[in-house]
Amino acid sequence: MSADATTLAPLVLSDRINSMQESQTIAMAKKARALAAEGFDVINLSFGEPDFQTPQYIKDAAKEALDQGYTLYTPVPGYLELRQAICDKLQRENNLSYKPENVVVSTGAKQALVNVVMSLVNPGDEVIVFAPYWVSYEEMVKLAEGVPVPLVGSLENDFKVTAAELEAAITPRTRLIMYSSPCNPTGSVFSREELGAIAEVVARNPHVHVLADEIYEYINFVGEHVSIAQFDEIKDRVITVNGFSKGYAMTGWRVGYLVARKEIASACEKIQSQITSGTCSIAQRASLAALQGGRSSADEMVTAYHRRRDLVLELAKDIPGFRTPTPSGAFYVFPDVSGCFGKSTPEGQTISSAADLAMYLLNDAHVAAVDGGAFGAPACIRFSTAAADDKLREAFQRIKNSVSKLA
Structure with missing residues (x-):
């Protein structure tokens, strides 16, 4: 034939x-x-x-990394030096105290988000997604066989969900809350008071975790950026995701990270070890330089x-x-x-x-x-x-x- x-x-x-x-x-x-x-x-x-x-000093660090031989496999959760720099950044800028064991560096913040959802969500678990939301949140939940529950903030409240609206949406099957601030797509930013009220609701529901996407942290026109993990009563149930693509114009470098209690970080490392292993060595060294170079x-x-x-x-x-x-x-x-x-x-x-x-x-x-x-x-x-x-x-x-x- x-x-x-x-x-x-x-x-x-x-x-x-x-x-x-x-x-x-x-x-x-x-x-x-x-x-x-x-x-x-x-x-x-x-x-x-x-x-x-991407700023020139970050590019220069990548070139230097090549010359220094950073071309081999990296540890699954990321280079220790980079994870420590992330901890230093979180302490300095977010008033959050973590150790490198709480950090997992990933191939972009998107992978960090998926790692968390896959680590926490079982089939049938409900995930409250503050809406409007980034396009991939719902599909990530579906991939984990969870049930996305969009919770829409009103235009009159700058599209932000209120603590009362959240409390009414939580059920015994709620496992996770996902949101971003500053928000993609609305640009809305949750204030300290708003997040504090939301934290009080979460504290009353110990079966619920919070996944906070802070990738737009630096692009903030109103001053203070507040991480919900700053509220001690729920810190162990908050997973914060961030990265370098937006604040440092490093979209193509594909470096993100998550910080969480040790058990969750270890679970995310376990998943990542079977999917991509460690993030690109050169991109990690460039990201380390980004953090060391400050915010100017x-x-x-x-x-x-x-x-x-x-x-x-x-x-x-x-x-x-x-x-x-x-x-x-x-x-x-x-x-x-x-x-x-x-x-x-x-x-x-x-x-x-x-x-x-x-x-x-x-x-x-x-x-x-x-x-x-x-x-x-x-x-x-x-x-x-x-x-x-x-x-x-x-x-x-x-x-x-x-x-x-x-x-």
Whole structure:
């Protein structure tokens, strides 16, 4: 039989992969690249990636690491020197006392989050996810055969869940709470008072753990960043995740970390040992240099992000049908666009959802963004402000022009 006549057997993929959704940020980025490949001038505001280069001193440390022979396997939880530097950072900046045995360095903060979920969640366990949430949280819970329970914060409260709302949502099956502050996608930042009230609720429910995603910690426009692990009564049930991608513009280096009580850290190390083992040696040495170099480069980037946020808020305020809250951190704006629903495009298509509007803006304005349904907020759209000022001005002028065509 010739090769051309060979018939492939039917392929049966696992239920696990068939039930999993692709990351919508990555999916929209693919569509934007495809349109750009056709010759269109697409402005991509869909990705959560700094538009800055990694600071030079961090690059230099990576080159030096190569010359010094850091090319072998690394310990699964990370180099001891890096874990100690993370502990020093947490003590200095977050008033948190940990030892290196409490730290697991991972291939990006995303892996750290998965490690925790897989270590704590059994089939049927409920995981309360503060919504709007980062797109991957729900899929991580499903991968562990848990039950995601989105808990939506109101726009009037800057999308933040209150302690009372949390207490009403907890059941005997609740195992874990997941949230981010500053938040992706809303940019909301929980205050000390708000987290203190949430900590009191958690303290009354000893079967519940908290997974705090603090990857946007440095990109904060309101001053104080508060880690919920600072509240002693629940510290042993808090797992804090952070990394280097956002604050140090190191997205491609793929280094994150988690800190937790020893038993949880050991469980996460055990999972990581069977999936990826230790994180890249060169990237770890670069991350050590990042911590040793302080926050000055991060603070310079935050100044730019703050300016861009204000620029975009000014540009967005006159777009019909948009209600755009003021984010307190991160580098996104997350307008409620439900005022556009029910209107029609010049081609006669009805805008029935944020997903429809996002696709209309991609095809008509050639601006890529991610619809809020992916984040548990189907009335909203996320626009990244991690782009040059002139790109942002052009993008939001195009958006305004396209939205104005709706009737």
